[in-house]
Structure formats: structure tokens, C-alpha cells
Amino acid sequence: MTAHVGERLLTPGEVAALFRVDPKTVTRWATAGRIGSIRTPGGHRRFRESEVKTLLAELTTEANGPA
Amino acid sequence: MTAHVGERLLTPGEVAALFRVDPKTVTRWATAGRIGSIRTPGGHRRFRESEVKTLLAELTTEANGPA
DNA sequence: CATTATTAGGGTAATTCGGGTA
DNA sequence: ATTGTCCGAATTACCCTAATAA
Numbered sequence: 001m002t003a004h005v006g007e008r009l010l011t012p013g014e015v016a017a018l019f020r021v022d023p024k025t026v027t028r029w030a031t032a033g034r035i036g037s038i039r040t041p042g043g044h045r046r047f048r049e050s051e052v053k054t055l056l057a058e059l060t061t062e063a064n065g066p067a
Numbered sequence: 068m069t070a071h072v073g074e075r076l077l078t079p080g081e082v083a084a085l086f087r088v089d090p091k092t093v094t095r096w097a098t099a100g101r102i103g104s105i106r107t108p109g110g111h112r113r114f115r116e117s118e119v120k121t122l123l124a125e126l127t128t129e130a131n132g133p134a
Numbered sequence: 135c136a137t138t139a140t141t142a143g144g145g146t147a148a149t150t151c152g153g154g155t156a
Numbered sequence: 157a158t159t160g161t162c163c164g165a166a167t168t169a170c171c172c173t174a175a176t177a178a
Contacts, residue, residue, distance in 0.1 A: 088169085
């Protein structure tokens with residue numbers, strides 16, 4: 001499965017708020033390929049909500065620590 | 068690769084929702100020539116669904132996947 | 135013909151980009 | 157190596173009223 005049209009997208013600021021980081025940091029994650037991003041024709045990034053939630057869930061797993 | 072007659076057309080609002088931007092932003096893309104547009108006799112813009120989907124796919128970066 | 139939602143158009147804040155630095 | 161901040165420039169978001177679409 002590749003690009004899903006109709007997926008809910010989040011702005012850099014929204015993702016930054018979820019992770020409690022600076023929007024610039026989210027941009028770096030995208031540049032480093034740690035998170036997928038969609039570019040508007042103007043060059044601004046949008047992020048898939050489902051992927052962001054997955055990443056957040058992984059943080060929770062990290063905090064609890066696997067067995 | 069000619070214009071296909073009978074191509075499904077999208078409104079500025081629909082395109083805006085796909086990119087998670089304001090409808091006015093889509094209008095600016097059309098004015099700047101970043102996306103093709105068709106004008107209704109009344110002056111409202113319509114966009115080709117195939118072009119929009121192609122644009123979304125091309126501007127999409129998949130960072131997740133098997134190592 | 136009347137109604138409701140969307141779009142056009144202009145103008146002004148807010149956000150994001152990109153590079154460089156701490 | 158990762159994050160936060162400063163800067164200028166570009167892109168985007170929200171304000172309004174009038175016109176178009178359905």
C-alpha cells in the first residue's frame with residue numbers, strides 16, 4: 001500500500017504539540033526519514049495522523065519497557 | 068497524454084481537504100500555475116482529480132517499511 | 135424565484151521553510 | 157547526535173463582502 005488519499009493529515013505544529021517538541025524538530029524527523037511526510041505544492045509538510053499515532057504508541061511501549 | 072474528456076472534477080474545497088490546507092490556498096496554487104484548473108462560466112475553479120491524485124502521490128514520502 | 139453553501143477577491147496575521155548556530 | 161533558538165523569506169490561514177453553484 002502506498003499513498004492513501006483520504007487519510008487525515010496533520011500540520012507540523014500539530015505534530016509538534018503532540019510530541020511536546022518544537023515544530024523544527026518534527027521537520028528534522030521528516031528530513032531524516034524517521035517519519036513520512038506529504039508536501040504541499042508550496043513546499044509545506046503534512047503528516048499522516050495514523051503514522052503519528054503509531055509513533056506515539058511506540059513511545060508508550062518504550063516507556064513501559066518490553067518484557 | 069491529452070486531456071481526457073469526462074474526467075472527474077474536484078472543487079477547491081475538496082482539493083483543500085486532501086492537502087489539509089485552506090481552499091484559498093488551492094486558489095493560489097492555480098493562480099501561480101502550480102496546479103491546472105478549469106473555470107466554470109461563472110468564474111469558479113475546478114480541478115482534475117487525476118492531476119490532484121498524481122500530485123499527492125509525487126509529493127508523498129514513505130519513510131516506514133521493512134528495513 | 136428563494137435558500138443555503140461554496141467560491142472569488144483583497145488585505146493582514148500566523149505558520150513554515152531553510153540555513154546557520156549554541 | 158539530538159534539540160532549541162535566531163534570522164529573513166516564502167507559504168499558508170483567517171478576516172470581510174459580493175457573486176456563483178446547486
